[in-house]
Amino acid sequence: MLRNKYIIKQVEYRPTPAFQRCIIPGCGATYPLEEIRTACASCGSLLDVEYEWDRLRVPGSLTFFEEKWGRRADPFCFSGVWRFHELLPFAPLERCVTLGEGQTLLQPSEGVARYAGVRPGRLFLQYEGLNPSGSFKDNGMAAALTHARLVGADRAACASTGNTSASLALYSAFTRAVRAVIFIGSGKIAYGKLSQALDYGALTVQIRGDFDDAMARVQEVCRELGIYLVNSVNPFRLEGQKTIMYRVLEGLRWEVPDWVIVPGGNLGNSSAFGKAFYELHALGLIPRIPRLAVINATGANTLYELVEKQGLHWNQGNPDRALIDRYFGEMDAHGRRASTIASAIEINRPVNLLKCIRALEWCDGVVCEVTDEEILDAKAQVGAGGLGCEPASAASVAGLRKLVGGCIVGADQRVVCVLTGHPLKDPTATVAYHSADPEQFDQVLGARGVRQAEFANHPVVVDNDLDAIIKAIQTSGA
Ligand SMILES: *Cc1c(COP(=O)(O)O)cnc(C)c1O
Ligand SMILES: [Zn+2]
Numbered sequence: 001m002l003r004n005k006y007i008i009k010q011v012e013y014r015p016t017p018a019f020q021r022c023i024i025p026g027c028g029a030t031y032p033l034e035e036i037r038t039a040c041a042s043c044g045s046l047l048d049v050e051y052e053w054d055r056l057r058v059p060g061s062l063t064f065f066e067e068k069w070g071r072r073a074d075p076f077c078f079s080g081v082w083r084f085h086e087l088l089p090f091a092p093l094e095r096c097v098t099l100g101e102g103q104t105l106l107q108p109s110e111g112v113a114r115y116a117g118v119r120p121g122r123l124f125l126q127y128e129g130l131n132p133s134g135s136f137k138d139n140g141m142a143a144a145l146t147h148a149r150l151v152g153a154d155r156a157a158c159a160s161t162g163n164t165s166a167s168l169a170l171y172s173a174f175t176r177a178v179r180a181v182i183f184i185g186s187g188k189i190a191y192g193k194l195s196q197a198l199d200y201g202a203l204t205v206q207i208r209g210d211f212d213d214a215m216a217r218v219q220e221v222c223r224e225l226g227i228y229l230v231n232s233v234n235p236f237r238l239e240g241q242k243t244i245m246y247r248v249l250e251g252l253r254w255e256v257p258d259w260v261i262v263p264g265g266n267l268g269n270s271s272a273f274g275k276a277f278y279e280l281h282a283l284g285l286i287p288r289i290p291r292l293a294v295i296n297a298t299g300a301n302t303l304y305e306l307v308e309k310q311g312l313h314w315n316q317g318n319p320d321r322a323l324i325d326r327y328f329g330e331m332d333a334h335g336r337r338a339s340t341i342a343s344a345i346e347i348n349r350p351v352n353l354l355k356c357i358r359a360l361e362w363c364d365g366v367v368c369e370v371t372d373e374e375i376l377d378a379k380a381q382v383g384a385g386g387l388g389c390e391p392a393s394a395a396s397v398a399g400l401r402k403l404v405g406g407c408i409v410g411a412d413q414r415v416v417c418v419l420t421g422h423p424l425k426d427p428t429a430t431v432a433y434h435s436a437d438p439e440q441f442d443q444v445l446g447a448r449g450v451r452q453a454e455f456a457n458h459p460v461v462v463d464n465d466l467d468a469i470i471k472a473i474q475t476s477g478a
Pocket of ligand 1: 135136137163164232263264265266267268269270344345390392393420421422
């Protein structure tokens with residue numbers, strides 16, 4: 001049964017009480033861990049990694065993980081992913097890939113709280129920009145490459161709006177676990193991210209098309225050439241991303257927040273967060289599941305349209321697939337393409353759509369959309385608050401502000417916004433926003449319908465003259 005074309009190489013393998021299972025309950029087909037798949041063979045749906053928890057050693061309380069802090073000299077205790085190995089035990093610990101991912105911060109931010117309209121002390125920013133390649137993708141990459149190595153893959157590929165490729169390129173350069181092949185759409189990738197892929201030596205294939213095109217092609221190429229795919233259709237990658245929520249709980253001394261707010265692109269994160277909370281609750285490790293809000297950009301709002309406008313629901317595993325097909329059919333008929341300054345979420349065909357609506361059901365979630373202008377203003381607030389983030393990340397804060405305005409999130413509720421990527425990923429957008437030069441502003445932002453930068457911090461242009469400089473500083477109020 002295992003000897004099919006999805007197996008790259010038969011490898012020595014120690015059985016783990018884990019397997020892959022189709023997410024559609026009515027199908028439920030299962031596959032062994034060592035099978036390389038990104039879809040169910042019988043119905044084409046996505047797969048989960050599932051565990052036989054009763055055959056595993058599960059901690060009785062989340063405080064169990066604190067014991068690992070004292071053993072930080074051990075790389076698997078240092079890693080913010082593998083520190084939680086007991087909650088994603090698909091590979092023996094000694095085979096896990098790590099380069100110190102997940103050393104992240106959960107920080108309260110008064111300024112951002114005030115901007116978003118929640119009471120100071122109630123908003124926390126989960127800053128994933130501190131990861132080795134500067135985005136949350138490293139959490140997933142550590143897990144995906146662990147599986148790749150388990151099954152003996154020698155090459156790994158992804159389509160990327162930038163951060164997945166930066167992460168894959170870094171992990172492959174550093175760990176030598178696999179050789180990296182990355183696919184990007186032309187002109188759609190922020191320079192910080194592209195520079196990482198090139199610098200880390202990944203084979204970089206630039207396709208004339210956008211992310212949705214690159215995503216479709218990379219799946220075909222991986223099938224044809226037997227290359228291991230690390231996009232978020234890979235269920236192992238999402239296991240790694242569950243740990244972002246474990247660290248949020250850790251930062252809150254294991255108390256469950258009221259809301260978790262996350263930008264939505266390919267919807268891997270929101271799917272992983274839902275699974276993390278669902279499992280923790282089922283294992284009796286948390287008393288309740290927080291609510292989840294997924295934020296789309298208005299220029300890439302498939303999830304928002306389908307869920308909030310057209311009423312798509314997971315419906316306990318029976319989603320209205322005809323509704324989805326009709327939506328994408330119309331999108332293609334009109335040649336509609338995703339367009340937002342938040343390039344990391346510039347995606348119209350989110351591959352994890354079904355897993356995300358399942359997460360929304362598990363977490364009593366909502367979806368919201370925000371304009372590029374709202375995203376950039378929120379980003380400026382996050383920057384002024386001292387952490388900073390790339391445009392897509394700020395969608396979480398912009399979304400929170402809208403949800404508070406719409407009385408969906410209460411000002412007294414305890415909220416976590418996930419800041420998905422580092423501010424240096426996309427300096428072009430930041431500099432254009434703060435530029436005093438209307439031409440530069442227009443070129444980058446005006447072209448996208450952004451009219452003004454409410455929180456612009458213009459550079460002060462001054463002659464090379466001491467008196468003039470002193471005068472400029474004194475009149476600035478600094
Ligand atoms: C990948 C990415 C996203 C989108 O995450 P999904 O899991 O695809 O929804 C958001 N922000 C940043 C910075 C990213 O790199
Ligand atoms: Zn199936």
